Amino acid sequence: xxxxxxxxxxxxxxxxxxxxxxxxxxxxxxxxxxxxxxxxxxxxxxxxxxxxxxxxxxxxxxxxxxxxxxxxxxxxxxxxxxxxxxxxxxxxxxxxxxxxxxxxxxxxxxxxxxxxxxxxxxxxxxxxxxxxxxxxxxxxxxxxxxxxxxxxxxxxxxxxxxxxxxxxxxxxxxxxxxxxx
Amino acid sequence: xxxxxxxxxxxxxxxxxxxxxxxxxxxxxxxxxxxxxxxxxxxxxxxxxxxxxxxxxxxxxxxxxxxxxxxxxxxxxxxxxxxxxxxxxxxxxxxxxxxxxxxxxxxxxxxxxxxxxxxxxxxxxxxxxxxxxxxxxxxxxxxxxxxxxxxxxxxxxxxxxxxxxxxxxxxxxxxxxxxxxxxxxxxxx
Amino acid sequence: xxxxxxxxxxxxxxxxxxxxxxxxxxxxxxxxxxxxxxxxxxxxxxxxxxxxxxxxxxxxxxxxxxxxxxxxxxxxxxxxxxxxxxxxxxxxxxxxxxxxxxxxxxxxxxxxxxxxxxxxxxxxxxxxxxxxxxxxxxxxxxxxxxxxxxxxxxxxxxxxxxxxxxxxxxxxxxxxxxxxxxxxxxxxxxxxxxxxxxxxxxxxxxxxxxxxxxxxxxxx
Numbered sequence: 001x002x003x004x005x006x007x008x009x010x011x012x013x014x015x016x017x018x019x020x021x022x023x024x025x026x027x028x029x030x031x032x033x034x035x036x037x038x039x040x041x042x043x044x045x046x047x048x049x050x051x052x053x054x055x056x057x058x059x060x061x062x063x064x065x066x067x068x069x070x071x072x073x074x075x076x077x078x079x080x081x082x083x084x085x086x087x088x089x090x091x092x093x094x095x096x097x098x099x100x101x102x103x104x105x106x107x108x109x110x111x112x113x114x115x116x117x118x119x120x121x122x123x124x125x126x127x128x129x130x131x132x133x134x135x136x137x138x139x140x141x142x143x144x145x146x147x148x149x150x151x152x153x154x155x156x157x158x159x160x161x162x163x164x165x166x167x168x169x170x171x172x173x174x175x176x177x178x179x180x181x
Numbered sequence: 182x183x184x185x186x187x188x189x190x191x192x193x194x195x196x197x198x199x200x201x202x203x204x205x206x207x208x209x210x211x212x213x214x215x216x217x218x219x220x221x222x223x224x225x226x227x228x229x230x231x232x233x234x235x236x237x238x239x240x241x242x243x244x245x246x247x248x249x250x251x252x253x254x255x256x257x258x259x260x261x262x263x264x265x266x267x268x269x270x271x272x273x274x275x276x277x278x279x280x281x282x283x284x285x286x287x288x289x290x291x292x293x294x295x296x297x298x299x300x301x302x303x304x305x306x307x308x309x310x311x312x313x314x315x316x317x318x319x320x321x322x323x324x325x326x327x328x329x330x331x332x333x334x335x336x337x338x339x340x341x342x343x344x345x346x347x348x349x350x351x352x353x354x355x356x357x358x359x360x361x362x363x364x365x366x367x368x369x370x
Numbered sequence: 371x372x373x374x375x376x377x378x379x380x381x382x383x384x385x386x387x388x389x390x391x392x393x394x395x396x397x398x399x400x401x402x403x404x405x406x407x408x409x410x411x412x413x414x415x416x417x418x419x420x421x422x423x424x425x426x427x428x429x430x431x432x433x434x435x436x437x438x439x440x441x442x443x444x445x446x447x448x449x450x451x452x453x454x455x456x457x458x459x460x461x462x463x464x465x466x467x468x469x470x471x472x473x474x475x476x477x478x479x480x481x482x483x484x485x486x487x488x489x490x491x492x493x494x495x496x497x498x499x500x501x502x503x504x505x506x507x508x509x510x511x512x513x514x515x516x517x518x519x520x521x522x523x524x525x526x527x528x529x530x531x532x533x534x535x536x537x538x539x540x541x542x543x544x545x546x547x548x549x550x551x552x553x554x555x556x557x558x559x560x561x562x563x564x565x566x567x568x569x570x571x572x573x574x575x576x577x578x579x580x581x582x583x584x585x586x587x588x589x590x
Contacts, residue, residue: 017310019321021221030208038201050205057213062220065292065308123195142188142196166186174189227418247538278459301397302436328475328480330429340437347516347545348483352447353428359480359516369472 013070018059027073028057034074035081041139042085044128053087056081078154086132126176134169135160202342220306278323279362284334285309288316290335297331297357299324302336332358402435409445412453423457424473426479454479458508461488465495467504477508480584484515490525500530502541511544518558525563530569 007015007026015023031109032053040049058065060077067076127135148159188196219342284297294304309318330349333341342348343358351357384474394414398407409430414424448536456476462470470478480493494511498504515522531541544565551561571583 014310017308019215022214024217025214025317028213032209033202033204037200040203041199046203046205049203050209053205054209054212054304057209058216061213061217065294083267123192136286145200156291163186164369170186170189170192172309173192177192177195290567294583296433296436298426298433301401302429302432303401304436328477328512345549347484347513347549349512349516351433351437352450353434353437353443354435357433359513363511 008071008079009073010069010071011066012080013082014075015069017019017064024061027060027077031077035078036140038144039081039085040130040142041124041127042135043088044124049089053083075154082136082155087119121171122177123168125175129176130172133157134165134172137165138169138173139165188322189243222233235345278325280321281324281360282319282321283331283361284312285318285320285333285335285343287333287335287341287342290316290318290338293318294334294337295320295322295331296334297329299329299331306339309333324360324362326359328359330359332357373507394424394428394536398431402431403441404567405442406431410448413445413448417452417455420456420459421469421553422452422459423476425472425478426455451479453512454482454511457488458482458491461491462495462504464488465492467495467498471505472501473505474508477505477512481508481512484512485510486521486524490521493525495526497529497532499532502538506538507532507541510541510544514548514562517548519548519562520559523559523566527565527569530566534569542581545548 009027009030012026016027030147036046036053040046040050043049043052053081056077060073060080063080067073069076079103126132130138137151137173140146140154141148146154148162151157152159187305191366230249271350285293287293293307293309295307296302300306307320309320311317312319331343332355333340333343334352340355346358346360348356349359384554394411395407398410402410410427417424417427427448427583430448431444434447437554439447455475458481459470459574462474462478467474478495481491481494482488489509491508494507495504498507507537509535510530510531514527519527521523525542528541531544536538548561551564552558553582556564563578
């Protein structure tokens with residue numbers, strides 16, 4: 001038995017715009033986690049990502065009439081979330097044991113062996129030291145695993161500029177995470 | 182010239198770990214929908230039945246913008262209004278809502294919104310959407326029975342009363358349009 | 371969102387009329403600058419004490435802010451609304467409508483804003499009955515006046531529709547009929563006069579030889 005096909009994003013957007021507000025929950029469910037990883041790596045914590053995604057979903061509802069192509073809601077929503085991430089002031093990181101572990105890794109170089117969780121955390125901390133643009137290209141390329149062409153299409157920057165940012169990001173990350181030059 | 186930048190090998194394990202899936206709290210859906218409902222017009226129901234035809238005769242269109250105001254008794258929910266503190270002035274108990282479709286012909290507009298006493302004068306809650314390529318914008322809103330004042334906002338800054346509806350001074354040097362809905366007769370004032 | 375909660379909490383801590391004050395404060399919170407919100411709340415307290423509806427005051431304040439009106443013009447407009455509600459309430463009391471419901475007072479306030487006088491409101495209220503509620507009659511009157519129908523004709527049309535004993539739907543349809551006539555080119559006064567004539571002819575006994583059927587030859 002065929003499952004009922006899900007309505008397309010465009011169908012749902014149009015339904016919401018003609019007054020069926022409850023349909024917006026479909027989009028919320030679909031996109032709540034889609035860019036959660038991107039947001040949490042950009043902002044440095046899952047808590048910050050939750051705030052950002054929640055705000056972005058509400059703002060997307062407010063601006064829904066301005067979504068020129070309802071079928072492309074995903075990309076349009078991503079840009080709203082992206083703006084929200086770039087606007088976020090860097091929060092003060094709470095200092096805890098893991099921070100110290102991260103710093104130990106930096107000073108001991110790559111010989112320190114860390115749990116996966118701590119590994120990710122130290123990278124997260126280091127990423128926050130990059131500029132938002134450098135951080136973004138790193139996250140989209142290596143965490144989201146997009147190609148440079150795909151990144152360029154999403155954020156509207158040329159591939160050459162993206163590669164230059166990535167160079168700088170690598171240099172800075174090596175420095176922060178203590179890799180021997 | 183190398184086309185690809187390789188990830189420095191030492192960073193690889195970290196990046197692997199960073200790729201783990203992130204799932205946000207399921208409460209986000211409830212919080213977002215609560216915020217959405219506060220911004221939306223008074224509650225809408227899914228089962229619509231179009232009961233009566235509009236009772237106003239069709240209008241001839243004016244050159245720049247014209248509007249027609251049509252009221253349909255669509256659905257009679259048992260109760261209206263969302264509980265708690267809500268910005269739109271919806272009564273929590275009481276009479277039916279009447280669905281009213283607002284129409285504005287504004288071919289050069291980039292965006293049109295509806296604001297009035299029924300939605301706390303919040304343009305964000307009732308944006309109109311294009312109904313055709315001829316510049317017709319519409320929105321359907323559930324209005325509590327009674328009398329309401331409203332106006333259209335074109336392109337976020339130009340306040341346009343409804344040319345086909347009665348107008349009353351807004352006390353600020355402009356005019357508001359008036360709509361009255363009466364469920365008993367399914368007609369409008 | 372946090373600000374709104376803070377405002378509600380503050381309101382609850384301050385006074386006895388928790389729910390009512392909280393509702394006004396909550397509707398204004400985050401949307402209206404605090405000095406205006408405070409002044410409107412004070413006016414709302416005054417309105418409540420006089421048995422007047424509060425929502426139209428909040429609506430007017432929200433409207434002013436959204437329309438970008440300078441703060442020093444918003445409060446006078448809110449006070450005007452309060453004055454109109456007060457005058458409508460007094461007119462209704464004078465006409466023997468006690469207690470006057472919020473709907474009737476608001477409709478009366480709207481009718482005053484549209485150009486009718488307290489005397490007009492009293493006259494209409496006195497002719498209202500069970501099948502033609504005061505609030506509905508005043509809403510119709512206000513709409514007619516807002517469309518430009520002169521006062522005397524407005525009152526005449528509304529009272530005529532009520533006193534004829536016709537169903538309330540006829541009363542409610544008056545503005546629509548006037549609008550229809552205006553769309554065909556008649557100025558408001560003429561449109562209303564046409565309706566008045568039709569109403570009178572409808573009540574008069576039919577002369578012999580009239581064609582059969584329901585249609586009234588005098589109706590526009």
